[in-house]
Amino acid sequence: MSESQFGSKAASVEFQQVSKIYGKTVMAVDSVSLHVEAGELVTLLGPSGCGKTTTLRMIAGLEMASSGSIKIGDTDVTHVPATDRDVSMVFQSYALFPHMTVLENVSYGLKISKMKKAEVLDRAESGLELVGLSGYGSRLPSELSGGQQQRVAVARALVLEPQVLLFDEPLSNLDAKLRRQVREDIREIQTKLGLTVVYVTHDQEEALAVSDRIIVMNNAVIAQIGAPRELYAQPVNEFVADFIGEANLFDAQVTDVNDTLATVTIGDMQITIAANGNAVGPARLAVRPQAIDLYDVGEPNSLSGVVRKASYAGSHMEYQVETAAGQVFVVSDAETDRTVGADVCLRFRSTGPVLLPPA
Amino acid sequence: MNKSTWLWLVLGLIGFCLLPWYVQEDGLWGFEWLVDGYPFDPDYAPALFLLMQGEKLWLLPLAFWLLLPIAAIGNSPKTVRYKANVLLLAGVLGLSWLAIQGYSIGLRGWNYEALATLFGPLDDRQYGMGAGALLVTAAFLFILTTGIAGRGAVNGDVFVVGAIGLIIAMVTVFIFFPIVQMLSSALRDNDGTYSLGIFLAKFLDNKIWGLNCLQGGTRCGVAWNSLFLAVLVGFSTTVLGLAFALVATRSGFKYKKLLRALTVLPIITPPFVIGLAIILLFGLSGSITQFVAELFNLQPTRWIYGLPGIYIAQMLSFTPIAFLVLIGVVEGVSPSMEEAAQTLRATKWQTFRTVSLPLMRPGLANAFLLGFIESMADFGNPLVLGGNYDVLSTEIFFAIVGAQNDQGKAAVLAIALLIFTLTAFYAQRRWLGKKSYTTKTGKGDGGMHVMLPRRVLLPCYFIAMTWGVFTVTVYGMILYGGFVETWGLNNTLTFKHYITAFGIGYNDFGIHFKGAAWDSFWTTLKIAATAAPLTAIVGLLTAWLLVRQNFAGKNAFEFGTMLSFAIPGTVIGVSYILAFNVPPIELTGTGAILVISFIFRNMPVGVRAGIASMSQIDKSLDEASLTLGANTWRTFTRIILPLMRPAILAALVFSFVRAMTAISAVIFLVSAEYNMATSYIIGRVENNDYGIAIAYSSVLIVVMLAVVGLMQLLVGRVDTRRRLSQSESKA
């Protein structure tokens, strides 16, 4: 990829109490407030049907908010239709115009913005170069592979130097091998050009890998916003804890709070961790399966249990252990070799468990 | 104000100040007015010049409403809402004032007694709307829609709201208004006073609803005649259509392609041509009649004239339509269902009876209702074959053209006919309407259709073959009949008819089309060629609004645009005469009224074709274009239209051909100056001049075959050429 001539007009995006109601009853997005910094890549992550696409389309202006206000940069665009917003979108199906060549596709938006012919051509060419497709300009979209089509879609959106660039599940139509490559390419172009990107996906691994920050959505509302590490290490509720990497959830008892540290009892085990706002009384504890170690019977201050399932997964072993505190999912080294029915003791690593803030 | 508002304001002012306000003798595109006393002669004057001379002062308010937006807004920084409200107000006031003055003051001053008593006598008159009035109306309409868009309708999209407004306005003026006008004329007695009693008396007349024939009398009411015929035809065409569909899809029949070609026939055949052929075969001097008469030494009779003749002719005409519908239905039955039934140990026959047939039931009902509506609306065949069997569509015609010229009676009959067809239309939409839109997705679940069991297949073959032979004979008759001196009496071959109709001579000025048919032939081509693109535009625009846009009242909008499908041509013809014979919309005797009637008669088919093809285009293509900065208009022209090229061509061909073959509405609307091929032919038939009628019909069929073929070639070309230019530019 060469030095590009594309500057950036990247702008921030701000939602204030935005809702979208389809028909009379379907609440697709429920008073969502969010802020995307200029030059940042933010993902909207959540299970299917949680309102990600709707949120994205409201940024694009393809859907109008039922209530609330939307700002791009310093401009209130709540009632501005898509045509007049400076936002481009890469569609899940790519939406390349089948009756136009690759070059015509990429020039489409430029021509409309009344640019001079020579400049249109120049920009379109360098847009194609940026995505590594120079020389493909005269082909029809149907004569390209899926990955190439997608890069054309990206180029077509990029050449307009939009204030915000949107991606709706851009990898979902690619085969598994290409996905990693493409998402890295997208991230590279984004950083290089300093673009504001909002990226929709339902795949947590993809989200963790590409984002500056992630907005986790569930049932039309935001569950948590944060940097990937933050979401993984400090989920604020059960949904996020479980959706971002898996987590075991325990009913625990806070027995003592000392400043910001809490003493917590789970079964026969007692640990001391950040209180996260919990007071003495019942609380919920989330523990990643990778942060649980297996010991032989007799280990002090541990949870004792019986192995109910054990499966070999190549790089690691997966166990299902039945304890007094419930079923526990444990991931450990491939070398450990516990058989089904064996008695074991569990201990949490010091960085592992997180107390969920009270609801 | 934005650009489009200014544009319409300026156009409105041009219409008001520069173009002749009233309709011109030589038509919209005649320019005699430019050299003959313009702008001061009151016949040619624009509204402004009329007012300056102190005439037609009732036009003055229009100037105010036109100037209102400029005065109230100008370029001042008012709120969006305020501007929108001003435009809305100006539009509403302008359109209502146009309507009020147009209907209050007519050719003889006040149109209503009440107005005369209220305002005193008026010693003035006005004619129909001309170019100026038309442009001002359009300006007010689009100022109104811009106002509505400005208030936030459809996300404030000026183009979409304008398009919706335009379609609604046209459907209102050219479908609803004439029908209402017809209703109201049925409610009036000869002195023009409204009376429900008289209407009921006329409507419930024994001639319409009498049941005499059941009590041993000779005749039943025309309504019963029509109903009986329509049910019979609907039922028979469905059975025949199903037989063909089954043969075409589920048998080893070798000539399936040929069978499918038959579906083109009714589209390119003027509806009465089959009737003519039936006369050539079974008429008093028909070939078969003569043959049988000689064989058994019988006296030839006129048995074919009446129910048998109409029935046979309509069966031949409309079976292909049922076939077209049912082939989709039969193919739509998922093979996996049938295979599932077979794995559950059902025999072929049981599978057919318990799975396939029940699944086809909605489609069968649909085909029946279509056949029913077609038969009810058919005018050509009953006209040439009717004999003593009167049906509604022809009775309407005779009420108007005959010695009686009783428009009230025609209106009453038309209402009876309309009740039948609208009921069938409503039933069709209510039960099955939506289903006919769903396009088949590419998601085939594989599997093969089960072949028909023998006991179904054999009758199907038999029916299909008989019908096929009969159809070929009929068309052979038509082509051959044009070369026969006098059918049945003098069977020598001759070019006489062709020379009379299409003779070409030379004179001092070059080629001279001296044949009697040339006039109507050229007129027909001209009218059809004008109507075709307009129909396609209106149809596709409507389809686009229905598929791609969301707006309040969309369902009603859809119903309104599809409604004209259920309005028989005769009804359109009568209602147009009643509605457009007097100012403010004065169209009778022009070519425009023919073009307009074609547009709105054929619009539903354009809409359907458009919907089918647009549902195949991924919606994200539009959205991509919008996010790339194109507005709706650009997206429509640059993305949607190019992708719909095949559908556009199909709509063009279809409306062109339909315009050439239509007769029912046409026969009311033709004039000496604008005579159409079909009404010319019917005229020949009524003079017993069969030779020319048949020769002319053959020419029409051949011309239309050529058009259809040419278009099909073109559609094929479009893709290949695109490909070629691609590879060239690459090389």
Ligand SMILES: Nc1ncnc2c1ncn2[C@@H]1O[C@H](COP(=O)(O)OP(=O)(O)O)[C@@H](O)[C@H]1O
């Ligand atoms: N055009 C629409 N009409 C009605 N409901 C819709 C429409 N689009 C989306 N929805 C509903 O809104 C909710 C959110 O949809 P969406 O934003 O597409 O979810 P996601 O992209 O997160 O899978 C879903 O329940 C969906 O059924």
Ligand SMILES: [Mg+2]
């Ligand atoms: Mg989605």
